[in-house]
Amino acid sequence: MVPRSRAVHARAAARRRQKLVTDPETSARLGRIRQRDTAAELAVRRIIHQLGHRFRVGNRDLPGSPDIANRKRHWAIFVNGCFWHRHNGCSRATTPKRNREFWEAKFEANIVRDRRVASTLHELGYKTITIWECEIADQIALQRNLKRVLEASRNGL
Numbered sequence: 001m002v003p004r005s006r007a008v009h010a011r012a013a014a015r016r017r018q019k020l021v022t023d024p025e026t027s028a029r030l031g032r033i034r035q036r037d038t039a040a041e042l043a044v045r046r047i048i049h050q051l052g053h054r055f056r057v058g059n060r061d062l063p064g065s066p067d068i069a070n071r072k073r074h075w076a077i078f079v080n081g082c083f084w085h086r087h088n089g090c091s092r093a094t095t096p097k098r099n100r101e102f103w104e105a106k107f108e109a110n111i112v113r114d115r116r117v118a119s120t121l122h123e124l125g126y127k128t129i130t131i132w133e134c135e136i137a138d139q140i141a142l143q144r145n146l147k148r149v150l151e152a153s154r155n156g157l
């Protein structure tokens with residue numbers, strides 16, 4: 001059971017968020033954030049499978065819940081949305097004009113969290129691989145890069 005005061009607080013926060021997100025494009029984007037099994041994620045899984053690597057998805061027991069991971073080989077993959085995780089220099093990493101401060105604070109928190117997760121995984125001996133959703137457009141290049149990176153970890157490099 002969630003204590004009543006916290007539930008009330010959560011509802012108020014949800015209302016505030018709703019008020020902040022007014023234009024349909026932004027709210028559609030926000031809605032996608034929490035989705036699992038996105039097209040990008042499925043594409044990456046398919047490639048890794050084709051390359052003959054085994055993996056698990058979800059991985060809630062690892063820092064940051066990597067989308068795809070192999071505990072034995074110690075690699076963890078995050079398939080990141082360019083908007084939400086601020087892909088540097090990417091045209092998808094726009095900042096909504098409305099409520100700019102709110103967004104900037106939110107983005108900054110995401111960047112800090114991503115960095116902290118990567119460093120915690122590193123301490124646990126994991127190689128962290130970030131794949132940006134825009135990279136899915138060129139699956140041949142993506143496959144080539146993943147092959148190289150994952151082979152290296154297979155050989156213990």
Ligand SMILES: [Zn+2]
Pocket residue numbers: 082087090091092132133134135
């Ligand atoms: Zn991007």
